[in-house]
Amino acid sequence: xxxxxxxxxxxxxxxxxxxxxxxxxxxxxxxxxxxxxxxxxxxxxxxxxxxxxxxxxxxxxxxxxxxxxxxxxxxxxxxxxxxxxxxxxxxxxxxxxxxxxxxxxxxxxxxxxxxxxxxxxxxxxxxxxxxxxxxxx
Numbered sequence: 796x797x798x799x800x801x802x803x804x805x806x807x808x809x810x811x812x813x814x815x816x817x818x819x820x821x822x823x824x825x826x827x828x829x830x831x832x833x834x835x836x837x838x839x840x841x842x843x844x845x846x847x848x849x850x851x852x853x854x855x856x857x858x859x860x861x862x863x864x865x866x867x868x869x870x871x872x873x874x875x876x877x878x879x880x881x882x883x884x885x886x887x888x889x890x891x892x893x894x895x896x897x898x899x900x901x902x903x904x905x906x907x908x909x910x911x912x913x914x915x916x917x918x919x920x921x922x923x924x925x926x927x928x929x930x931x932x
Contacts, residue, residue, distance in 0.1 A: 797866045797885055799842075799893060800855055807846040814839035818892035825898050827910040828925045838896070840920040841913075848912040849874050864888070874912065879905040 798816050802808045814835050823832040823841060832838055846852075853872020860866055866885045873879055883898040900906040914926050 797858060797868065798891075799885060799896075800858060800868055803846055804852060804855065806852065808843055810839045810843045813842045816893050818888050818890070818894045821893055822895045823898075824896070826900060827906065827913060828921070829928055830925065832921065832925065837920070840917075842896075844913060844917055844920065848909060848916060849879065850876065853879075874905050874908045877905045877908065878902070879909060 799813075802812055802816065817835045817838055819835050820833070821835055821838045823838045825832070825841070832841055850873040853870055855868055855870050857869035858866060864887045866887075868881075868883045868885065870881045870883070871878070879900060880902075881898050881900045883896060885893060886895040888894040900909065910926075914921075
């Protein structure tokens with residue numbers, strides 16, 4: 796079982812618990828942000844916040860190792876009572892720390908609810924320019 800899955804299945808993790816699993820230069824690619832989030836502190840805050848922005852833990856329905864450092868996870872849960880699903884690609888470095896996380900969510904109406912809740916609870920941990928494109932672009 797991937798360490799991130801194990802941590803998240805134990806309940807909403809703290810920022811410190813997530814940070815312990817991450818490489819210093821970790822990159823997080825998410826469809827709710829306009830560009831990748833980089834660095835242990837920022838990514839740990841986003842992952843911890845994400846876990847608190849849903850209706851409970853949900854359920855991992857698939858975990859598949861692609862190679863020694865790459866894992867695919869499929870998750871199902873809810874937000875405000877609506878089905879929310881994700882599939883993510885986790886890449887670990889040679890020390891077993893997460894170096895890249897790429898995630899996709901569906902369906903779009905639930906993703907919008909999730910994004911709005913994430914933004915409301917991020918408490919400025921993620922800069923405003925990460926949530927929206929600049930006006931007129």
